[in-house]
Amino acid sequence: KAGVTQTPRYLIKTRGQQVTLSCSPISGHRSVSWYQQTPGQGLQFLFEYFSETQRNKGNFPGRFSGRQFSNSRSEMNVSTLELGDSALYLCASSLEGRFEAFFGQGTRLTVV
């Protein structure tokens, strides 16, 4: 069965721009969660979507937003990029959100 697919794998953006990252979950999984991973802060939870609704949200500014489509694919958007947004962005899918989570390979975002 195909795993979680994140695109693109690498991205370089300029400060002030916006970016959209994509995540295709494992077929049949309805929950998609997004995480930011940096050397300084470690792994931090951004938000979780379940059946097209944001169910939980971490402590990130409103510049970070997401959505989920009817096929469970999810996108994450970061507007007005800052240098500190440089990170590995991971998404994970699961059947219900609370149990076994499968991670994608991540999108490495560099803001210059």
Place this chain on the structure above:
Amino acid sequence: QQPVQSPQAVILREGEDAVINCSSSKALYSVHWYRQKHGEAPVFLMILLKGGEQKGHEKISASFNEKKQQSSLYLTASQLSYSGTYFCGTESGGSYIPTFGRGTSLIVHP
């Protein structure tokens, strides 16, 4: 607040055992454990729900002591493939908002 993991790093020889601890200042509903190899995605190992249960995954098992608000991951007879960074993720309360430890780097030598 992030849960605190200890130790920060462990170096073992194949066949040795290791214990990684994860402590929280908050009452916990669940604890998740993951392993991440360099340049790869984290891999889910197991989840433990409050109730003091213990779970196993091959030669890796874990316990959850909700009174002490801590969990321990036990790696028995370590293999080279166990090398990586181990993270615990904790959840307090009823909503799924996990908070992760900073990770424990495990290196297994032949």
